[in-house]
Amino acid sequence: MSHHIIDFKDVHFTYPDGTKALDGISFRITHGESVGIVGANGAGKSTLISHMNGYLLPAKGTIIIGDMHLNKSTINNARKTVGVVFQNPDDQLFMPTVFDDVAFGPLNLGMTEERVVERSNEALNTVGCSHLKDKPPHHLSMGQKRAVTIAGVIAMQSDILVMDEPAASLDPKSRRQLINLLKEFRHTKIIASHDLDLIMDVCERCLVISDGKVAADGATGELLTNEQLLEENNLELPLSLQNR
Amino acid sequence: MLNFDKEYFNIGYLDTLAYKNTFVHRLDPRVKLVTTIVFVFMVVSFPKYELSKLIPFFIFPVFMSAAGEIPARFILKKLLFVSPFVFFVAIFNPVFDTAAMYNLYGIKFSGGWVSCISIMIRFTLTISSALLLVATTSFPGVCRALERLYVPKVFVVQLFFLYRYLFVLAEETMRIVRAINMRTFGRKKYGLKIFISTIGLLFMKTVERSERIYHSMCSRGFNGEIRLLKMDKTGFADIVFAVTAIALFIIFRRYDIARILGELAL
């Protein structure tokens, strides 16, 4: 199943205002891996995520998603393969009811109405939100919003799940539920976060990003216990390891 | 900024009412929309001196609020505070139209007073029915009804987005306003300069938000067209409701129930 691969080779990107966001970044993520992406603010995490489904295209270098080179003509396929959960659920839940929102992706894939309804219901079941179906997003709690955004991505049956700060502004209990949910998924998972404990919990592998480059790539257990490496990249030990 | 919080609370409350689960809430939004429109048309179609025939029409808002479990006090309160314009225009009728119309035990009522009261009754009927429509139908439901009634989709989608982000932006605005309040020490109204920079800031944040929304739409396969599911189905209860309501309106429009009843009684 080569479908689940993301391969970045020497990718560069500079914003129109001159900010260099990616400066020759390279990595390869294969089927079934779960990878954490950590780095200080401005290290390039968000830009990196914007490249994974072709919202931004690299100025230099190549990106392979599944078995295709990412370029203008393959963007739609990339978006089918890679599902992105954004940082702020209010930006992602743009339809007026939960069900409409989850159905948005499947409808765009051109499925029949019955299939769309079936898939959306399944996705809502997976995240445990079937009872919220007819509610408008502004009646949901933060944790529920987050769960529904994930349902919206699952409903598209993407092979690769990319998340930007999935635990941001969640209360401790919702955060735990989210972690348990993420552990159940068999997708290839890529999670960018400042919540290093979450990365420790969910991801086996970890990329440390700094100044638009990969500063370190390896097993989470090794990288996130390496105090010196974390210090150099303006990070610190996960909280759970700090007071031993 | 008390005013702001209050207004926000009001729409929020109205919106929450719409998600109750009663007989009225379960009716097909299209049926409710069409019935309400027919109701409004009937009410405003009376000649301007009509009073007694308007009274039976109160059955519709009263029914909707009782069966839909919408607190009547909330609706009445909104009516009181809304649109001084109507009152302002209506109050001139007695000034300009002084011909006596009714003579009740020696007290003369001019046509102007009659038409003024008639306008206020119409106002109460039409506005309360519109409020009760949204209080008993989720707004997305109303929009979907519009789409099924052939309103252009661009407009329906616009209403969807507006409804969705109304609450998000209202909260964002509230945060900005509170931040300003904390530094202006309780002055309630602002000068123009602060007002304009607040609005400007809000505008920039809004445009940035639309970029992020667009990004997330793209990531779920958006390619210029928003597709909508057709979910509402008209059932037996819906048809019974519509037929009964419209039949009643026609009877009330045609026969002066109040006068007939009064004559029988006296």
Added chain:
Amino acid sequence: MHMSDALLSPAVGGAFWAGALGVIAYCARKLKQKIDEKIIPLMGVLGAFIFAAQMINFTIPGTGSSGHLGGGMILAVILGPYAAFIVMASVLSIQALFFADGGLLALGCNIWNLGIYPCFIVFPLIYNTLVQAGSSPKRIVVVSMISGVAALQLGAFSVVIETLLSGRSELPFGTFIYMMLPIHLAIGLMEGFITAGVINFVRSARPEILESVSVSKDLSPGISLKNVLAGFLILSVVTGGALSWFASSNPDGLEWAIEKVFGTSELSEHEKGIAPALKHVQNKTSFLPNYSFKHGDDASEKEKSKEAWPNIAIGTSVSGIAGAIMVAGLILLCGLGIKFVKIKRD
């Protein structure tokens, strides 16, 4: 100022609804032809922005009273006329439903008064011809204020016309105009000033934002005067046609039709809608300064209404009032009954 259901006749309300819907459909088609996908979410959140902005009050200088933003002008400047009109129509729809501003039937009039004028008359004919990309902030302020005044005056004038055509109010044309226009002069000046203020603020703080927005504006290109006029010609023919169709067979066709269906024949001549209303307008305006003349006019009207309402015997009006009270009581009982049953069931 929002028009209200209570002041409208079905014919006037219906005609303006037809006009508003027609323009919505026209704009929808225009947007579909040249759509930049990005404008869909942008329009949506900008509608919400107008709302949020309307909720903040500011002090009008020198008066101490407070005002708020209308929104039509700023939307037209930012989004161009087609998108701006759709957004404005959506904002007014939500106001009609959630804030009970005006009501369902009056919504057509309100969309017309507050949407069409800023988007399709003032923006293309005044603002867009006088302001270019490089115009100075001062110029933007002046032009915006002129535009604001023009848009609001047209809107206020429309409210007067709609009210008079409906024939529910007795306000004479001259008095009504005299009351509406000066207030809206002030409101229009403020609207223009705020519009310019916000545009200038954003232009100096984050110029790229206005540029990125105007990319989508270019896709619904600046309208030429010719197109606008042609559009309006078509529109006025359509609405005029609709109006005169309603009004054709009898002074007020739709009302007449309803009367015929429901068999009420007691409509007096002087309140049968448009044609007499126009006559009314004419009478009152032309004779307004001349009070002695107007007095005579009033007298003739009194006679008319006497004719129209041939002495209603005390008996029937008493029974009418008694009946009305009984009906109201019954309705209240119904409501309470339903409530009671509901509480019992829970």
